[in-house]
Amino acid sequence: MTQVLGAEFFGKRCKNYSTLKGVCADAGYRKPMEEFVRNILNKTIAISERISQGWVILPTR
Numbered sequence: 001m002t003q004v005l006g007a008e009f010f011g012k013r014c015k016n017y018s019t020l021k022g023v024c025a026d027a028g029y030r031k032p033m034e035e036f037v038r039n040i041l042n043k044t045i046a047i048s049e050r051i052s053q054g055w056v057i058l059p060t061r
Helices: 002-016 027-040
Strands: 022-026 044-048
Touching (some): 002 027, 022 027
Parallel strands (some): 022 044
């Protein structure tokens, strides 16, 4: 359901902002959003992989 809402949201934004060229989404939106954006809207989409579960302490600079 959330994936469909993401696609609908982006579709509405494309109507309001015609200069949008694409969208970025996480892997949870991959299948329905990717098909909708590429095939229906003819825009580009970049899918980022899900971040692994848990925390990682970054080294200090």
